[in-house]
Amino acid sequence: MDVEVRTTADGSSTLYVPALNEHYHSTHGAVQEAQHVYLRAGLEPLLAAASAPVRVLEIGFGTGLNALLTLQRSLVSPMLITYDTLEKYPLPLSVIEQLGVERYILNPELQDLHRQLHTAPWNEDVLLAPHFRLRKIDQELQQTTLPENQYHVIYFDAFAPEKQPDMWTDAVFTQLYEATAPGGCLVSYCAKGSFKRSLLAAGWQVEKIPGPPGKREMTRAWKRG
Template identity: 55%
Template sequence: MSSEQVGEASKIEVRTTADGSPTLYVPALDEHYHSRHGAAQESRHVFIEAGLRPLLAAGYGQGGPPLRILEVGLGTGLNALLTLEAAQNIGAAIAYAGYETVPLPPPMVAALAPQWAAEPVLSQAFSQLHAAPWGVPVMLAKGFELTKIQAEVQAAALPAGYYNLFYFDAFAPEKQPELWGEEIFKNLYVLAAPGAVLVSYCAQGQFRRNLRAAGWLTEKLPGPPGKREMTRARKPS
């Protein structure tokens, strides 16, 4: 999101999606943070089922180093919290880093909090996630470390060959074109460990071409409700 958009983007609205879970709407971009067909449903389908679970099934984060995840577009924290939930169910350790240039204002955090009220661990983690300082690792729960990064993707100094899984959840290419160019995916490729996976809700042809030009191997997968396809990419081992 450009600096010119920050002021307007702070005027966001809470909206309920088709599966009953909330999302946020940014009038300045005419864009929702998640699918209107179901925010939680989309997150689980794209990021948890297509990205996280195959790596957990392969043993990542269990009996060795943590599974290292980098999210582009931390937003409401939905993907992070569903990741925490899935990992805790099997006792996996996660080191989670998330880029976000525009933190949610406190009224929006308060409006989204009831989504997690029935899950004490996730409710506490939601509050801690949004209260956590930037650039400092914080334990949201046993085995789950979060580091929030308030910087442009190209600007943060992160370790090369480190991350096992990327959640690419930026606003759509037509809304944030600066985040979907080939250079971005070259940067992420450098940060990726051999065999690392990148998942995104986006199925745009140019997006996939940019991934391939940066060295990623891409595949199409069935999308969540409301979308025909999504994308999964892999760095060769």
């Protein structure tokens, strides 16, 4: 898949896919979006309430930005974060190196950890920091058997529904609901009505909350606990 590196409004990089006319992140700010949608709306509430390791499932590893920011958060958290991420089409390291993360991730330790996220072996558990365990899975979500009642937070970061409709079905959100621990949540940048209807059909409790810069709303859904 051909991609182009683009700089977003907050100075961080994203990738543009000409064949899909789609960006990997918000052009209003890749880091801002990831922090707002996945960490503040998803990870932080669960960390605050946790008394045991917090288990994260990410749908769409992509550039590794969500994983890097979660790893960064683990460096100042006493709680272990286990991070499973699914990516059917991993990006080559040559593309990752073109992102120029050193321009907006100024900490050399984090720059090195970003590279380690991408060079870590697939389908194996890897401890990248004292409180961060990574497992990258190179499979399609629909072909993956997920453990039941396992994950506290799901980062749903697939391409938009009109670009990747097979990822936004009732069956997918039922699969993810079954994999989520009671009281856990799913967060996504998307706020489309069809998405929320699919979540409701799968049993989720859905709430509309303020979106990141450039986007009025986003979605958070909870599994009854």
